Amino acid sequence: MSFDSYYNEMYLADGAVRSHYQALADWIATTPHDRIKQMRDAANMLFHRVGITFAVYGEDAGAERLIPFDMLPHIIPATEWRLLERGLKQRVRALNMFLHDVYHGQEILRAGRIPAERVNGNKLFKQEMVGVDVPGGIYAHVAGIDLVRAGAGEYYVLEDNLRTPSGVSYMLENRKMMMRLVPELFARQSIAPVEHYPDLLLDTLRAVAPANVENAVVVVLTPGQFNSAYFEHAFLAQQMGVELVEGADLFVADDTVYMRTTTGPQRVDVIYRRIDDEFLDPQVFRPDSMLGVPGLVSAYRRGRVTLCNAVGTGVGDDKSIYPFVPDMIRFYLGEEPLLNNVPTWQLRNREDLEYTLAHLDELVVKEVHGSGGYGMLIGPTSTEREREAYRQRILDGPENFISQPTLSLSTCPIFVDQGVAPRHIDLRPFVLSGKDVVMCPGGLTRVALREGSLVVNSSQGGGTKDTWILNG
DSSP: OOOSSOOBSSBOTTSOBOGGGHHHHHHHHHSOHHHHHHHHHHHHHHHHHHTOEEEOTTOSSOSEEEOOEEEEEEEEOHHHHHHHHHHHHHHHHHHHHHHHHHTTTOHHHHTTSSOHHHHHTOTTOOGGGTTOOOGGGOSOSEEEEEEEEETTTEEEEEEEEOSSOOOHHHHHHHHHHHHHHOHHHHHHSOBOOOTTHHHHHHHHHHHTSOTTOSSOOEEEEOSOTTSTTHHHHHHHHHHHTOEEEOGGGEEEETTEEEEOOTTSOEEOOEEEEOSOGGGTOTTTSOTTOSSSOTTHHHHHHTTSSEEESOTTTHHHHOTTTGGGHHHHIIIIIOSOOSSEEOOOEETTSHHHHHHHHHTTTTEEEEETTOOTTTTOEEGGGOOHHHHHHHHHHHHHOGGGEEEEEOOOOOEEEEEETTEEEEEEEEEEOEEEESSSEEEOSOOEEEEOOSTTOOOOOGGGTOEEEEEEEBOO
């Protein structure tokens, strides 16, 4: 497999437009530049008005800013989407089975398919969950799986986000914006809807309520308004018609969780939590946490409340576990993986370490517990000084790192001041696991706004696009 050339989502090698982009190409060709600029300005104003912001860490200019939105959609034909959907559902089923297994019989470890120390010695493995039965055996109720397209156009899974994956609110707001700005494009073709995602999410959460609970009370637990994804927490609570709460709004009595209301305590059955494990319960994890609820883990272990996602899911999306997901699929499902991993070197292995250190200028190196694009070295765009500093970090703890080829991510056109230009993208579809495993047809397309950049993370200055799945 070659990762050296990039795949152009809109154009063939001879410059012809791919058939599923033809309606968009016609619209671009016939729409005056001034009108496009007016629509881009209108989008920025509307996004600012509704408060769609994201904290960009490391910038001095204020705590938050608008996420750049590009009007040119990322378009995927229905046949291609159906293959992706099958592969994503397969992967998430296997990951949920893995999580249940490692907190119970550990069959996959005893079979030697994954080294036991990778799980039992992992800081994201929570001893408090050993032997705990969660409703339906589901740990990752909401999974955001990052996909990239490289080489000749094959999709690869870059990351499995199982802890508190974010971004779905931007998927929904991007669609509302596009329907408002360019209704004529929706009239010309059949684009699968995404606005029912909050209903799917609420159904998923209610489906995993504790046993014998009818009309489950669901809440969204947020760290508060200073969290980078607070807009999303508030948005999803509002869209689902449930309460948005902070830790201080909840309390535990007799291993039961209650919400403080103006009419008195109300029992809570399902918590869609957007707080990391370590901050959930100061009696169990960090005693200095002011974000969580004392006694919450005890109520959870007793089966009196459901946490989505489950405590301890992080061991499933840790980058040291990622290389073993294809084997999980074979082990638990007896199937071949429909979506491939990116080739990965595990630096705890001596040969992989030596190879990586000899090719630092060619590879991407990541921390195994990292997320959000932080703590990475992108070899080809790094300086010699940066590589030497990173080399020392690796040597200080090689087991904390993996490396991968530098992928030439596929490109999709965006509007720039001079017209239209290609920029690199990735795609985060969302997989919901409750009574069934379901997906909304689409996802969050993230785009690197700087020419040549491969960093698409919103928290590091990337932008977003609407994702269109064409029916048919």
